[in-house]
Amino acid sequence: MxxxxxxxxxxxxxxSEPLHHEVSLIQFKNLNIEVTNELFATFTGNSNKTIYKKIKDQFNLPHTIEELILAKNTLFLEAFDKKEDxxxxxxxxxxxxxxxxxxxxxxxxxxxxxxxxxxxxxxxxxxxxxxxxxxxxxxxxxxxxxxxxxxxxxxxxxxxxxxxxxxxxxxxxxxxxxxxxxxxxxxxxxxxxxxxxxxxxxxxxxxxxxxxxxxxxxx
Incomplete structure (x- = not known):
């Protein structure tokens, strides 16, 4: 039972998945990187630590993983508070x-x-x-x-x-x-x-x- x-x-x-995608696209644009929809789909269910380690390694970003996560969460929480629907x-x-x-x-x-x-x-x-x-x-x-x-x-x-x-x-x-x-x-x-x-x-x-x-x- x-x-x-x-x-x-x-x-x-x-x-919330569409909102995560929306703010991620903003962040990727700010970072000047192109993450395909196919690659993004593999992130679903992963922690941000895992996601941003993959992104940092693949695109050779100078930022720390913690900086990338903080930027994403800041964007998400701001959008979350404003999104009435x-x-x-x-x-x-x-x-x-x-x-x-x-x-x-x-x-x-x-x-x-x-x-x-x-x-x-x-x-x-x-x-x-x-x-x-x-x-x-x-x-x-x-x-x-x-x-x-x-x-x-x-x-x-x-x-x-x-x-x-x-x-x-x-x-x-x-x-x-x-x-x-x-x-x-x-x-x-x-x-x-x-x-x-x-x-x-x-x-x-x-x-x-x-x-x-x-x-x-x-x-």
Missing amino acids: VKTVIFDMDGVLVN LHLMPGVKDLIIDLHNNGVQLIVASSSEMQVIDKVFERFDLNQYFSHKISGNDFPESKPHPAIFLKAASYSSAPKEECIVIEDSTNGIKAANAAGIFCIAYKSEGVDTQDQSLADTIIYTYNDLNYESLKNINS
Whole structure:
């Protein structure tokens, strides 16, 4: 029986991937580098440390990784505060409330920095439902490495076998698989850059999920 649900954040809880892309393009222009859409798609699910190490090495940038991350997050947080049409994924708040009301423990395990996670959770009033928030920035290796999900499972009040992960990215799904945790892929409309074939199951709308449908899904 499922006792703990571990959510990714960007692209799973909140439709923030387009905003990340938008501010990244601004930063890439400021850096005078050209990052293709194909290369950018491989970043989804990675921590900023991993992303900017790749960018720094590939384009031989003189900046430190920390400087690059700070510049990106500054752009993102400024845009986040101004963007009024940024919303939670349709139906996910109802799912969160339903699971919480039925005693399921909720944990977020996101590759974003905690500063960004906190911003999202405050804006959408999510803190009351989640027992733990985990940032991929706290680990030496990011998804597809399983460290973040193993850490999340260690915070669970139940064994790992009674946890599930909800992810959207190829890297995140691989990380859940490597951690040995049942993985549901959420495929939002118009997102075709991520290979979700390794997930245990794929959903296209949160209306398909509730406590009753999830509680025995990994049995």
